[in-house]
Amino acid sequence: MSATEPLSPSPAAPPDDRRLTFGGYMIALYGIVWREGLRFVHQRGRFLSALVRPLVWLFIFAAGFRAVLGVSIIPPYETYVLYEVYIAPGLIAMIQLFNGLQSSLSMVYDREVGAMRILLVSPYPRWHLLLSKLVAGIFVSLLQVYAFLLVAYFWDVQPDSPWGYLTVLPALILTGLMLGAMGLVMSSVFKQLENFASVMNFVIFPMFFASSALYPLWRIQQASVPLWYICSYNPFTHAVELIRFALYGQVEWTSLAVVAGCATVFLVAAVFAYDPSAGLTARRGGPDAAK
Numbered sequence: 001m002s003a004t005e006p007l008s009p010s011p012a013a014p015p016d017d018r019r020l021t022f023g024g025y026m027i028a029l030y031g032i033v034w035r036e037g038l039r040f041v042h043q044r045g046r047f048l049s050a051l052v053r054p055l056v057w058l059f060i061f062a063a064g065f066r067a068v069l070g071v072s073i074i075p076p077y078e079t080y081v082l083y084e085v086y087i088a089p090g091l092i093a094m095i096q097l098f099n100g101l102q103s104s105l106s107m108v109y110d111r112e113v114g115a116m117r118i119l120l121v122s123p124y125p126r127w128h129l130l131l132s133k134l135v136a137g138i139f140v141s142l143l144q145v146y147a148f149l150l151v152a153y154f155w156d157v158q159p160d161s162p163w164g165y166l167t168v169l170p171a172l173i174l175t176g177l178m179l180g181a182m183g184l185v186m187s188s189v190f191k192q193l194e195n196f197a198s199v200m201n202f203v204i205f206p207m208f209f210a211s212s213a214l215y216p217l218w219r220i221q222q223a224s225v226p227l228w229y230i231c232s233y234n235p236f237t238h239a240v241e242l243i244r245f246a247l248y249g250q251v252e253w254t255s256l257a258v259v260a261g262c263a264t265v266f267l268v269a270a271v272f273a274y275d276p277s278a279g280l281t282a283r284r285g286g287p288d289a290a291k
Contacts, residue, residue, distance in 0.1 A: 020123060028124050029132045036103070036136030040143070050099060050144040054091035055151060062087055074216055076248040088157050089244035090213025093236065095148060096141045096176050097207065101200050103137035104183030127271045130184060134267075137183075138176035145172055159247040171246035175239040178259050181266035182235075188273035211237040235262045 040046060062084040073080060149165065152158065159165065186199065210227070211234050212220075221228040231237050238255035245252040 025124070025128060028128065029135065032129070032132040033136040033139055036133075036140060039106075040140045046102070047144065047147075050095055051148055051151070053098065054095055054148055057087065057091055057094075058084055058152060058155065058157065074218070076245045076250045082157075084152075084155065084157050086216075087214055088152055089247060090208075090211070090240045092145050092148065092172070092243055093175060093179075093213060093240045094208055095144050096172070096239075097179050097204060097236065099141040099144060100137060100176065100179035100183040101186070101204060103133070103140070103180060104187040105200070107133065107184065107187045126274050130270055130274060131267070134177055134180045134184070137180045138173055141176045141180075142169075142172060159249075161249065163249060164247045167249045168243060168246040171242045174256075174259055174263060175242060178235065178239060178263035178266060181263055181270050184270035185266055185273055188270065207234060207236040210234050211240055213237075213240050235259065238262075 062082075065083060077086075146165075149158075159168075186203070190199070210231050212231065213236070217228060217231055217237070220231050235258060238252075238258040241252050242255040242259050245255070
């Protein structure tokens with residue numbers, strides 16, 4: 001090449017040559033979990049409300065209906081159990097259900113005017129940010145659940161072995177993931193807190209009452225076969241049964257498959273819904289709409 005020959009243009013350098021490393025992903029995860037933990041610590045009313053609700057059911061409702069709603073010997077129980085013992089897994093799942101939707105309620109605010117609005121336009125992929133949000137919600141729900149189990153222990157509501165408090169942990173993580181991902185899918189549809197809060201009541205109470213949280217499915221089948229089908233296909237029922245068996249060191253494989261499958265479906269749906277190019281966020285004019 002001669003000195004007078006013009007140089008061919010070099011390939012344009014990428015506008016940002018930074019790479020998202022594993023350490024960067026962990027920093028983003030830590031920041032989201034730490035922020036959610038701080039919010040939980042400062043919102044003491046949230047912690048108290050998460051405990052008062054199931055404890056009222058345990059101390060008052062269960063005591064009043066103990067003689068009426070007797071429970072026969074059904075797996076995983078090997079003997080007759082008190083009604084308080086039976087409904088404890090359902091109340092644990094209720095804590096996770098309320099926490100999952102409450103965490104998603106804060107997501108509606110954060111997505112519009114809060115910190116999540118900034119994070120959603122960061123270089124990190126949406127799936128990582130949403131999964132980090134779910135991990136933060138699961139962490140908070142575990143604190144609430146074990147605080148409830150501590151109080152229930154003094155009410156003589158406990159598994160057969162202390163190992164039950166450890167064997168239930170994977171079930172709590174999986175059910176928390178499913179319920180939290182379901183809440184994220186719901187939060188992607190609404191832009192205002194008022195709308196989302198009103199819909200929560202139409203989701204929480206039907207899921208809770210149309211399940212095995214308060215009464216065995218065989219009792220529901222005796223009363224109404226159509227209602228039994230609804231309860232059998234309710235994902236919350238399988239979340240309750242997964243927790244119930246895990247407390248006794250057992251695995252309910254059908255419930256495990258249903259909860260894992262629903263968690264996967266809800267998580268994929270949440271990632272799609274928050275995708276600025278294809279999901280509901282773009283259709284509603286989300287954080288990336290103005291870009």
